[in-house]
Amino acid sequence: MTSPTATSATRSRCTHPTGARTVGPAELGRLRFAVSPVWEAVASLKVLQGQGSTLHDPWAQVTRPRVRDAGLDLGLLLALVPRAGHLADFVTPTPHGREGSMTEALTDVREAATEVVEQDLRILLSESPTPSSREVLVAGLRDPASVRDRVADDLEAYFEVAVAPVWERLRGLGESDIAWRLEQIASGGLHQVLGTLHPRLRMEGERLVVDRTCRPGPTTPGGGLVLVPCAFAFPGLLFLDMPGHSPTASYGPRGVGTLWREAPDATGTALADLVGRTRAGAVVLLDLPMTTSQLACHLDVTPPTMSQHLQVMARAGLVAARRRGREVLYARTQLGDLLVASTHPRGPSVGADR
Structure with missing residues (x-):
């Protein structure tokens, strides 16, 4: 002892x-x-x-x-x-x-x-x-x-x-x-x-x-x-x-500095004009992997609605899914990174750390 x-x-x-x-x-x-x-x-x-x-x-x-x-x-x-x-x-x-x-x-x-x-x-x-x-x-x-x-x-x-x-x-x-x-x-x-x-x-x-x-x-x-x-x-x-x-x-985990940031308001941005406000907000947030439920919580939508948005963005190559046990984590792809960097001035840097 x-x-x-x-x-x-x-x-x-x-x-x-x-x-x-x-x-x-x-x-x-x-x-x-x-x-x-x-x-x-x-x-x-x-x-x-x-x-x-x-x-x-x-x-x-x-x-x-x-x-x-x-x-x-x-x-x-x-x-x-x-x-x-x-x-x-x-x-x-x-x-x-x-x-x-x-x-x-x-x-x-x-x-x-x-x-x-x-x-x-x-x-x-x-x-x-x-x-x-x-x-x-x-x-x-x-x-x-x-x-x-x-x-x-x-x-x-x-x-x-x-x-x-x-x-x-x-x-x-x-x-x-x-x-x-x-x-x-x-x-x-x-x-x-x-x-x-x-x-x-x-x-x-x-x-x-x-x-x-x-x-x-x-x-x-x-x-x-x-x-x-x-x-x-x-x-x-x-x-x-x-x-x-x-x-x-x-x-302290990687990305802790982004924890309390407000969900991005993509209204009026070129990214929102291209993919819609909710999808634009999701793409901006996904510099760190999240589940459907976590994204829905950030963006104040229901998980089924968020799931539909993610499926569309995955087919477009903006996000990619990876299974971890019983959960699926979504993260921004390189195409998504480029799109955020070029059309959303408030987007965080790729791989934002603490």
Whole structure:
């Protein structure tokens, strides 16, 4: 079992980072990707408190009134996920599959080891919390087991109000990032991808080094490394190495800077005159792959209507479809890129990154 100090060190939120963590060849050999609604929800709590990149301000400005109007009590969650410093390990369990479900994650939270919960509470108390958070944490130490259920219930309610309305966008961005990085692994190898995920990650020989953690040391042996693209984590890096879970790194996905842009209004443009307003908007948005449902959400049309538009654009060679499991992702073709560049002045650059 990892010591309390070492466990807290595996996160990148400690107050005084001093060392590095390493992920060895065994874990890298079992590497997988996942998207996670609970990781997005937890990371968004920091954004809600004004920490992180200002690119999420459009979401925060809409969400703060929603949370207030819903009458949510975030006292416990904000004590466990403060604006800066340690973030409670047990609230972000490693996703089970390629797309972790909120239900599975909340079950894991409710089943977290009492010792881990108590350890998180003590670490957070040691970091000079606000008076209100201190009161919550001290009360939690009297009954750490009850904290798990309360946190799971609060996370579920918060997710429905704050994250569920934008989950399709977040999921689409994460899936697009995963698809792109898998292609990079196929063409350039694992080292190339791992070395470009985040400035604090680098490859040294056959090991992945995570810089600026609280104490250097080996990761917990067991499951393979799990990489979780998480929009609300940007521009930071979250790293989990908790007993019973695979080492998990959460990073800002490619294209996160486009997440909150408004759907393009193609009215009056040459592109809209050529293919119609909705199709023009879709072509502009598809610099990153999306599903029919994700595009429909952006453009405020029904999925069946969006599907008809995509079929027409695919036949015209403006977009191309690629199946991933049970879903079909659409992306702009080279012809679509050229058309956007020449007829739509507001179109994003090809392969827009963060």
